[in-house]
Amino acid sequence: MIEGPARHLILGAALVALCWLGLLFLRLLPVFGGLTGWPGPDLGLCLIFAWVLRRPDQVPALLIVALVLVEDVMLLRPIALWALIVLLGSEAARRREARWRDQPFMVEWLRVSMLIGAMMLGYRVVQVLFFLPVPALWQVVLQFIATVAAYPLVVFAARWLVGLRHATPAEAEMMRHMR
Numbered sequence: 001m002i003e004g005p006a007r008h009l010i011l012g013a014a015l016v017a018l019c020w021l022g023l024l025f026l027r028l029l030p031v032f033g034g035l036t037g038w039p040g041p042d043l044g045l046c047l048i049f050a051w052v053l054r055r056p057d058q059v060p061a062l063l064i065v066a067l068v069l070v071e072d073v074m075l076l077r078p079i080a081l082w083a084l085i086v087l088l089g090s091e092a093a094r095r096r097e098a099r100w101r102d103q104p105f106m107v108e109w110l111r112v113s114m115l116i117g118a119m120m121l122g123y124r125v126v127q128v129l130f131f132l133p134v135p136a137l138w139q140v141v142l143q144f145i146a147t148v149a150a151y152p153l154v155v156f157a158a159r160w161l162v163g164l165r166h167a168t169p170a171e172a173e174m175m176r177h178m179r
Helices: 004-028 043-054 061-074 081-100 105-129 137-162 169-178
Strands: none
Touching: 004 043, 004 061, 004 137, 043 061, 043 081, 043 105, 043 137, 061 081, 081 105, 105 137
């Protein structure tokens, strides 16, 4: 049988995957009947950042890549490009998690917003460099605004629905020793 900390990590990773797949399912539903309008937020990306900045031990890099690869396939995006960029962004946030933990939420929101903006810009630059289809700039800007605006809602929902919170100093010390 799996003991305490390892079981906690496995259950946390399973919960992240379940939440992510639920959001992907909702994203794929034909709600608007073919009408295209304002691009919606990337709630999966918000969920990854919320989880990485609160429980980095429960979201291994391989899980992030696997989930985003599934999304790439389902949304017909260039395979592994967005997964690589999300991995780089989430690992940058993970490395800074200990320093960001004691900051107010507004500072976290600003930093995550800048990171998401850099990721979207990097994705667009690679698309242009390799002559891939590029969506209209206004759509990308609107999706960025929607994603940044949705981040606090995702953090609140994750806290309220699944109890996601920042690690206590004792839990952070345990995470450091488990690495």
